[in-house]
Amino acid sequence: ADLKVLVTGAAGQIAYSLLYSIANGDVFGKDQSVTLVMLDIAPMAGVLEGVVMELQDCALPSLKKVISTTTVEEAFADIDYAILVGAMPRRQGMERKDLLKANAKIFKEQGQALDKFAKKTVKVLVVGNPANTNCLIALTAAPSIPKDNFTCLTRLDQNRAQSQIAARLGVSNDCVSNVIIWGNHSSTQYPDVAHASVKCGDTESSVVSCVKDDNWLNGEFITTVQKRGGAVIAARKLSSAMSAAKAICDHVRDWHFGTKGDKWTSMGIYSNGSNYGIKEGIIYSVPVRIAPGGAFTAVTGLSISDFARSKMDETAEELFGEKLMAMEFMSS
Numbered sequence: 001a002d003l004k005v006l007v008t009g010a011a012g013q014i015a016y017s018l019l020y021s022i023a024n025g026d027v028f029g030k031d032q033s034v035t036l037v038m039l040d041i042a043p044m045a046g047v048l049e050g051v052v053m054e055l056q057d058c059a060l061p062s063l064k065k066v067i068s069t070t071t072v073e074e075a076f077a078d079i080d081y082a083i084l085v086g087a088m089p090r091r092q093g094m095e096r097k098d099l100l101k102a103n104a105k106i107f108k109e110q111g112q113a114l115d116k117f118a119k120k121t122v123k124v125l126v127v128g129n130p131a132n133t134n135c136l137i138a139l140t141a142a143p144s145i146p147k148d149n150f151t152c153l154t155r156l157d158q159n160r161a162q163s164q165i166a167a168r169l170g171v172s173n174d175c176v177s178n179v180i181i182w183g184n185h186s187s188t189q190y191p192d193v194a195h196a197s198v199k200c201g202d203t204e205s206s207v208v209s210c211v212k213d214d215n216w217l218n219g220e221f222i223t224t225v226q227k228r229g230g231a232v233i234a235a236r237k238l239s240s241a242m243s244a245a246k247a248i249c250d251h252v253r254d255w256h257f258g259t260k261g262d263k264w265t266s267m268g269i270y271s272n273g274s275n276y277g278i279k280e281g282i283i284y285s286v287p288v289r290i291a292p293g294g295a296f297t298a299v300t301g302l303s304i305s306d307f308a309r310s311k312m313d314e315t316a317e318e319l320f321g322e323k324l325m326a327m328e329f330m331s332s
């Protein structure tokens with residue numbers, strides 16, 4: 001059957017790369033026909049039309065139909081996937097949580113629209129910042145959809161971490177696996193390589209033993225990944241878009257087709273209180289294994305050092321703080 005995939009913020013920068021990749025079959029496969037639904041706000045209707053024209057002009061075989069709209073009723077009707085990108089991006093000098101007030105109401109409205117109009121099996125990926133807390137807002141506004149159908153994007157952080165390690169070791173990016181992103185997609189996130197491995201030829205070794213520099217791994221490596229979004233904004237005067245679109249494709253592809261073998265990937269998921277002492281009630285990034293079709297389980301049994309514990313708790317605390325702020329905005 002045809003897959004109906006919604007992208008919000010469809011006239012924006014991330015969408016400009018993302019829509020092409022989805023339409024080209026890079027996410028759901030070349031043999032899967034896709035109906036793309038594109039939502040943006042009314043003032044962007046003209047730009048949206050231009051993007052629709054370009055998608056048509058790509059003449060892609062797996063793109064069955066394009067629907068562009070500025071109303072949530074039409075956008076969320078019967079969708080299989082909702083990729084929620086549309087939101088205000090951060091500018092220089094702002095933290096991602098500064099966006100909460102502006103963006104919280106978007107995700108409340110869209111959560112309600114998911115609840116009312118989407119398939120109950122819809123898979124939701126929240127990208128708009130602050131991604132974890134926006135995801136929690138959407139999930140809360142959509143009680144008829146299972147909590148495990150809501151995730152937020154930390155794959156960009158994972159890709160950044162993986163590429164920092166690969167560059168340090170002088171190997172290609174695909175040699176590095178099982179890097180973990182814990183917690184918030186923010187500067188408190190904890191990129192963790194304690195369980196990561198690097199494969200060169202037939203031999204697989206731990207990243208820690210290959211890098212042989214704990215000072216770098218526990219210091220500069222972590223801060224580089226935590227602050228990478230800000231570094232891109234400072235350089236480009238715009239937030240990451242090409243790399244964000246690529247990470248969205250990686251996330252959704254793995255959620256659709258599953259992870260391979262014993263490999264895992266990180267995504268922000270609803271914390272039910274049973275993983276690594278992380279309390280219930282926030283969207284927190286953890287390593288997961290995913291079965292084909294999308295059922296995922298958090299990877300269990302990983303040893304957690306005291307250093308990791310304190311980092312994991314710090315980012316959880318920030319998320320509970322954001323949740324409190326979000327609840328205040330919602331009730332005021």
Ligand SMILES: NC(=O)C1=CN([C@@H]2O[C@H](COP(=O)(O)OP(=O)(O)OC[C@H]3O[C@@H](n4cnc5c(N)ncnc54)[C@H](O)[C@@H]3O)[C@@H](O)[C@H]2O)C=CC1
Nearest residue numbers: 009011012013014040086087088089127128129131153244
């Ligand atoms: N989680 C992550 O790893 C990342 C998240 N982001 C976030 O993604 C979001 C989008 O970034 P860009 O595409 O660069 O921004 P952009 O400003 O280029 O595009 C955003 C689009 O969303 C639209 N929009 C605003 N309110 C909307 C609503 N209620 N419904 C539908 N569309 C709406 C805007 O009109 C605009 O066209 C930002 O919040 C940004 O911070 C960006 C990179 C990575």
Ligand SMILES: O=C(O)CCC(=O)C(=O)O
Nearest residue numbers: 090096129229230239240
């Ligand atoms: O950092 C930002 O706010 C820009 C977008 C983003 O979330 C990122 O690049 O990681």
